[in-house]
Amino acid sequence: MPKANITFEDIGITVTVPAGTRLIEVSEKVGAGIIYGCREGECGSCMMRIVSGGENLASPSVLEDKVLKENMAGRATRLACQAQVLGGDIVVRPA
Amino acid sequence: MASLRAGVVDDQALCIAPGIHWLGALDPAMRQFDIILKTANGTTYNAYCVRGSAGVAIIDTVKEGFSAGFFARLESVARYDEICAVVLNHLESDHSGALPELMRRAPQAQLYISPKAMPTLRGVLKGELDPQRILTTLDEAGESRVIDLGDRSLRFLQTPYLHWPDTQCTWLAEDGILFSGDVFGCHFCDERLFNDKVGDFRFSFDYYYQHIMRPFREYVLQALDIIEPLPLRLIAPAHGPVLRESPGDYVRRYRQLATPLLHREAGDEKTLLIFYVSAYGATERMAQAMREGAETIEGVRVSLFDIAGGEVAPFVDLIEEADGLAFGSPTLNGDAVKPIWDLLSSLTLVNVKNKLGAAFGSYGWSGEAIGLIEDRLRGLKLRVPLKGVRLKLLPTADELVACRDFGHDFALHLCGRAERRVLDISELG
Ligand SMILES: Cc1cc2nc3c(=O)[nH]c(=O)nc-3n(C[C@H](O)[C@H](O)[C@H](O)COP(=O)(O)O)c2cc1C
Ligand code: FES
Ligand SMILES: [Fe+2]
Ligand SMILES: [Fe+2]
Numbered sequence: 001m002p003k004a005n006i007t008f009e010d011i012g013i014t015v016t017v018p019a020g021t022r023l024i025e026v027s028e029k030v031g032a033g034i035i036y037g038c039r040e041g042e043c044g045s046c047m048m049r050i051v052s053g054g055e056n057l058a059s060p061s062v063l064e065d066k067v068l069k070e071n072m073a074g075r076a077t078r079l080a081c082q083a084q085v086l087g088g089d090i091v092v093r094p095a
Numbered sequence: 096m097a098s099l100r101a102g103v104v105d106d107q108a109l110c111i112a113p114g115i116h117w118l119g120a121l122d123p124a125m126r127q128f129d130i131i132l133k134t135a136n137g138t139t140y141n142a143y144c145v146r147g148s149a150g151v152a153i154i155d156t157v158k159e160g161f162s163a164g165f166f167a168r169l170e171s172v173a174r175y176d177e178i179c180a181v182v183l184n185h186l187e188s189d190h191s192g193a194l195p196e197l198m199r200r201a202p203q204a205q206l207y208i209s210p211k212a213m214p215t216l217r218g219v220l221k222g223e224l225d226p227q228r229i230l231t232t233l234d235e236a237g238e239s240r241v242i243d244l245g246d247r248s249l250r251f252l253q254t255p256y257l258h259w260p261d262t263q264c265t266w267l268a269e270d271g272i273l274f275s276g277d278v279f280g281c282h283f284c285d286e287r288l289f290n291d292k293v294g295d296f297r298f299s300f301d302y303y304y305q306h307i308m309r310p311f312r313e314y315v316l317q318a319l320d321i322i323e324p325l326p327l328r329l330i331a332p333a334h335g336p337v338l339r340e341s342p343g344d345y346v347r348r349y350r351q352l353a354t355p356l357l358h359r360e361a362g363d364e365k366t367l368l369i370f371y372v373s374a375y376g377a378t379e380r381m382a383q384a385m386r387e388g389a390e391t392i393e394g395v396r397v398s399l400f401d402i403a404g405g406e407v408a409p410f411v412d413l414i415e416e417a418d419g420l421a422f423g424s425p426t427l428n429g430d431a432v433k434p435i436w437d438l439l440s441s442l443t444l445v446n447v448k449n450k451l452g453a454a455f456g457s458y459g460w461s462g463e464a465i466g467l468i469e470d471r472l473r474g475l476k477l478r479v480p481l482k483g484v485r486l487k488l489l490p491t492a493d494e495l496v497a498c499r500d501f502g503h504d505f506a507l508h509l510c511g512r513a514e515r516r517v518l519d520i521s522e523l524g
Contacts, residue, residue: 005517011480011508012515021520028473029523031480031508033449042214070213072237094449 004085008032009051009093019087023048023080033094034080044071046080053090057083102287106167109288111337112270112329114146114247118153118168120161123284132306134299137284140189141333143274144172145267147244150179153204154249154265154274155333159192166193166200175201180242182207182232182249184276185262186215190333195223207232207242209253212261232263254278254318256311264322271328277307278318279345280334291340299335300345304352310446312415315353322346355416364396365509368413371423372402372434377457377489378423384495385421385455385484388502395506402434407441415445419509420477421453424464431456431464439471452477453505455484455498462487480508 002019006026010033015026024046027034037045041063050057054076060068064082077095103109108116123137140157142165151173157165178201183191186208198206206224208216210231232240232251242249252264258277265274281303285293308315323346330338330345338345367389373379382399389397400410414420422439424431452472454465465483472479484501486494507513 011478012513014515014517015520015523016518017520026520026523028479030518031451031478033478035448035476067214070210072210 002087004087005089007091021085023083039081041082047077047095048080048092049095050076051091056086056088056090108168108172116144116172118142118144120157120164121284128282134282138282138334139284147247149245151177152180154182155190156193158189162193178204182265186212186219191219205230209261209263211255215261252321256314258307271326273330275330275332277333279330280332283335290336290338293336312353364394365418367397367419368417369399369421370402372432378425380490381455381498382423384498385502388499389506392506394510411441419451422468424456426458426462426464429463431468448476450477452479
């Protein structure tokens with residue numbers, strides 16, 4: 001199965017995961033500083049900054065785009081409860 | 096005999112400054128507000144009408160059951176066709192109850208809300224309002240919009256999270272009046288309305304702060320940085336007395352209340368609080384071992400507390416200022432014990448976001464307590480960097496070493512000195 005490496009920059013931990021994993025499935029378990037509210041792409045609590053490898057995430061859904069806009073998020077910002085890794089290396093930290 | 100208790104009169108607006116009227120509602124029977132607050136003499140829902148030479152603005156409305164009085168007061172000072180702007184500083188039901196009806200009665204009026212209120216507004220209006228009539232109070236360039244009323248104008252201060260993400264304040268510069276929403280409000284009902292006339296509301300003011308604003312202390316401090324420089328002549332909050340006498344005193348009181356309650360004894364050190372409950376001493380010995388391990392790391396100040404020997408409120412004060420929190424509980428009937436949950440359920444009073452959390456405990460055969468506490472800590476938005484330690488019944492010497500290591504590693508995380516690691520998802524459990 002294709003793999004991806006997600007690095008949580010704030011805590012210095014890299015996790016190898018199967019492609020298709022959502023960030024939320026990993027970040028809490030390793031104790032990264034990304035926080036969650038609704039867990040379903042509505043509240044914007046889980047905004048994270050993509051330090052590198054943004055192209056290795058599936059594009060945001062219409063819903064995610066809308067929430068990011070409403071929260072006046074910058075371009076390198078995504079919702080950790082929505083973003084899914086496709087492969088390769090991704091580095092993130094709390095927004 | 097003429098009453099000295101003049102003030103609010105039924106169905107009449109009350110003038111608070113030339114051309115500016117209170118249109119609110121008195122709710123003297125209210126005893127419990129938002130489930131979490133008590134009030135011994137009710138509350139008020141304050142709404143205001145600002146008349147300028149070129150139009151009228153309404154700031155906030157009232158709770159739904161009080162709409163009739165609100166509209167009667169409004170009609171005593173303005174016609175609906177004069178209203179060009181309706182401002183909602185905060186969309187909670189106690190202020191938005193009469194909003195849909197007001198927008199119907201004043202079909203030419205625009206609604207002004209903070210950008211962060213947009214998602215909430217959908218829940219309040221359920222699609223009843225033409226989107227063309229809704230404006231956010233920041234323009235595309237991120238500057239405050241201005242509502243021009245001719246000889247007067249309204250501007251907006253973004254003060255999110257005081258009390259909801261949507262909260263803002265409205266500033267009338269020409270008169271030095273701040274329409275502050277829930278900020279500087281309190282649940283205190285007195286028809287004399289002005290702070291120099293009403294009864295003693297000091298307790299109510301502080302109590303309101305402690306329950307509504309305290310969880311958002313960082314945001315309070317940011318808001319105060321914006322509000323303190325304003326040349327305030329009057330604060331018109333959304334609940335309780337209108338603050339016309341020495342309004343600056345209330346801003347200073349917020350600054351005091353938002354300053355940490357406990358002097359920071361530990362200086363630059365990181366503080367770790369270990370709380371435990373233990374019936375036969377096993378979890379207690381784990382807690383002591385964890386403390387020993389954590390204390391080997393320089394720059395970490397560790398405190399150990401048996402929850403059974405303390406009260407929740409002072410623990411909450413300590414927790415507000417701490418960097419790391421560990422909770423030890425035995426498993427009883429498949430759960431952590433009640434004193435742990437009582438303490439954890441009180442943490443919504445303070446901000447614990449991004450503090451480090453950990454759980455540990457002794458158990459007999461299933462040991463659910465540790466995982467449940469960890470889930471709760473994550474739910475409270477703490478970071479849980481290490482999988483908790485559990486052990487069966489009485490600790491062996493080796494198991495106490497594992498507890499010591501746990502304390503040591505947790506302390507390293509607290510100081511940001513944990514090593515970089517590469518893991519496979521299967522190791523996360
Ligand atoms: C003090 C207070 C705090 C709130 N905090 C949150 C919150 O953190 N997240 C959320 O989604 N809603 C929050 N709400 C909104 C309520 O969940 C919402 O108003 C709900 O509709 C109330 O339901 P009820 O009519 O059954 O009381 C809060 C409401 C109050 C009164
Ligand atoms: S947790 Fe609410 S948007 Fe992700
Ligand atoms: Fe509120
Ligand atoms: Fe309110």
